Amino acid sequence: MNPEVLLSRIRVVLCRTSHPGNIGAAARAMKTMGLSNLYLVEPKQFPDPEADARATSAVDILQRATVTSSLKEALVGTSFVVALSARQRDIGPPISAPRETVARLIAEAGQGEVALVFGNETVGLSNEEILNCHAAVTIPTNPDFSSLNLGSAVQVLCYECRMGAYAELPPLLEQGVTPFSSPPATHDEVEGLYSHLEAVMTNTGFYNPEQPGRLLPKLRRLFARARLERDEVNILRGILASTQVRTGHGRKG
Amino acid sequence: MNPEVLLSRIRVVLCRTSHPGNIGAAARAMKTMGLSNLYLVEPKQFPDPEADARATSAVDILQRATVTSSLKEALVGTSFVVALSARQRDIGPPISAPRETVARLIAEAGQGEVALVFGNETVGLSNEEILNCHAAVTIPTNPDFSSLNLGSAVQVLCYECRMGAYAELPPLLEQGVTPFSSPPATHDEVEGLYSHLEAVMTNTGFYNPEQPGRLLPKLRRLFARARLERDEVNILRGILASTQVRTGHGRKG
Numbered sequence A, B: 001m002n003p004e005v006l007l008s009r010i011r012v013v014l015c016r017t018s019h020p021g022n023i024g025a026a027a028r029a030m031k032t033m034g035l036s037n038l039y040l041v042e043p044k045q046f047p048d049p050e051a052d053a054r055a056t057s058a059v060d061i062l063q064r065a066t067v068t069s070s071l072k073e074a075l076v077g078t079s080f081v082v083a084l085s086a087r088q089r090d091i092g093p094p095i096s097a098p099r100e101t102v103a104r105l106i107a108e109a110g111q112g113e114v115a116l117v118f119g120n121e122t123v124g125l126s127n128e129e130i131l132n133c134h135a136a137v138t139i140p141t142n143p144d145f146s147s148l149n150l151g152s153a154v155q156v157l158c159y160e161c162r163m164g165a166y167a168e169l170p171p172l173l174e175q176g177v178t179p180f181s182s183p184p185a186t187h188d189e190v191e192g193l194y195s196h197l198e199a200v201m202t203n204t205g206f207y208n209p210e211q212p213g214r215l216l217p218k219l220r221r222l223f224a225r226a227r228l229e230r231d232e233v234n235i236l237r238g239i240l241a242s243t244q245v246r247t248g249h250g251r252k253g
Helices: A004-008 A022-033 A049-063 A098-107 A152-168 A187-204 A213-227 A228-248 B005-008 B019-030 B049-063 B097-107 B151-167 B187-204 B216-227 B231-245
Strands: A010-015 A037-041 A066-068 A078-084 A113-117 A135-137 B010-015 B037-041 B065-069 B080-082 B113-118 B136-137
Touching: A004 A098, A004 B037, A010 A022, A010 A152, A010 B113, A022 A037, A022 A049, A022 A152, A022 B151, A049 B049, A066 A213, A078 A098, A078 A187, A078 A213, A098 A113, A098 A152, A113 A152, A152 B019, A152 B151, A187 A213, A187 A228, A187 B231, A213 B216, A213 B231, A228 B187, A228 B216, B005 B097, B005 B151, B010 B019, B010 B151, B019 B049, B019 B080, B019 B151, B080 B097, B097 B113, B097 B151, B113 B151, B187 B216, B187 B231
Parallel strands: A010 A037, A010 A113, A037 A066, A078 A113, A078 A135, B010 B037, B010 B113, B037 B065, B080 B113, B080 B136
Antiparallel strands: none
């Protein structure tokens, strides 16, 4: 597939960015590497002259940026999401190296929209946010000084995206394709499944929202690993709906 | 050779830098990637508070920086020199891609001191300067917007240096393990899940054994892809059992 098309399918999502200058630097970094879709989740200050100044001639990216009030909203329509994370969490996808994961991101971009997600400069991403992601990467740094600027982190990953898009792509996604596979489920379709699952489990008493524990994160981790297809989401929701009809808690499917 | 030693042999040489902020950003970029030897050839303004501000906790690199009045002076003692150049010159070494050239730089660092040379923000390197270099690299950029910030260019090449220096080492990060992962489910445990699922789906009427279609193969394909863990099988079976209790078709869990 045309590398420019692949790059055009990558969203850069900045969550709760504190410094508008970093938003501008990210826009410039994106544009130098041929990316153009910027999403801003609850930016502290935007638009802002400092963002425009740091963006230089990439202000068009700022002007077309989509501002949302949640990460989920920014991910609507995406089917593969990579988070930048400075450390392994108790929860969420395992941390991997940028190059391999970006290769996968590019391969996934051949199928649909994808996203690279960056947290706040100081606190990073919340656990809830990172559970929306299928993979997590850490940019290898000096263990004694790992303070990579947000703009620099965006630069490095966008550079890897460009290198990956223009590299000869190994047929990563050819593996495991069966004749009856369907397109990847979008983020919102998978979220719909989680909500449905939660409702059924709450109804049957298997899940107690007062004492949530790690049940939902564990289910998210499992299904994120599986990279659900659209048909599969429909099947799983069909099973859930059928149990609701019997228990009388759901509508007739 | 120890990657830290290799990185310690790489000089970053900034020639006639106009903006002190870029010198600070370069220092920070270097330190995050484990480089520490900064040389400044005729900087327009240095030292400078703006350089310190942008360096954040990498000010030690600024304090130890060597200021020289010519590139030749900055290269004394080096045996391999790579220039960053935005375009092929009539003169000077041929332009190559960063990754291959940095691999060579790292190999040369095994023999002695090496350098990465960056020109002025606007005019780059002079022809005379570039003739001091053994190789030249261009960072691949969007042809419509190739305006890579100096700090970003230093970041990308220092990142490639770190990746190159650590390339021959086994991966630092354990793949695929999160702290609450459990052992993989055995074949029979997974089969138990499938039987359970089939029983529930048959009971609710979602699945008709007389007309099986591809429902079971599709579910098997999904869960095989996920490589289920033992805990996950238990959770999924717990959910199934809880729906059975309600429908009165199962035993009390």
